[in-house]
Amino acid sequence: MELAKIVSFLDNYLELEKFNDVSNNGLQVEGVKDINKVAFAVDACIEVFEKASMIDANLVVVHHGLIWGGIDYVRGITFKRLKFLIENGISLYAAHLPLDAHREVGNNVMLLKILGLNANNPFGEYKGMKIGWMDEFDEPKLLDEIVKTIEAKLNVKTKVWNFGNKVKRVAAVSGKGAFAINEAIEKGVDLLITGEAEHEAYHVAKEGKINVIFAGHYATETLGVKALMGVVEKLGVDVEFVDVPTGL
């Protein structure tokens, strides 16, 4: 399948033009025209590129790309990464905030779907846009029960701040989402699910009496990448997920 066809599908499907992002979303590195296979991964790094090359993929779609606002210097690690892609004819496509926020395949709706919830209310104001989602259970649930479900689904050990009561209203912001704790408290959220813990958020969460589950920056952001992979597969191209966890 032609690279241009996949890129234009992704640009439209992910509504790239709606986002004001620090990531340069879209096709960041242009390789050969014909795509055999598309590799999906969370991070643009040499290990992902090498694994993609080994499985004969010549387009890599990632959540965290290589170009954030612009390239200052093409040297050191950046040089080696770009050299590997260019020498192997591999294209790199990045989707950062558009893949957090997407209503069908975004990291945040996928986090809620683990619990049987959905993208009902936009949540998580970031640079003037809502990148997360909020929903409610019909009946309040125990935090422990929710933790078990998330750990089983993501295959991680979570960090939990158990500062609230039973959980009815849930919000999700993957990755570094602790910035949304104040908004969650204001909106009466009982549980915020995010990726990485942030020291400065601890006392805010405690005083705001809110529960927070940190399920890992990497793990929470595999969800959108994998869901997007399912959509791209339906275009009729081979796809494969390349798992390179950071443990964070």
Ligand SMILES: [Zn+2]
């Ligand atoms: Zn991230």
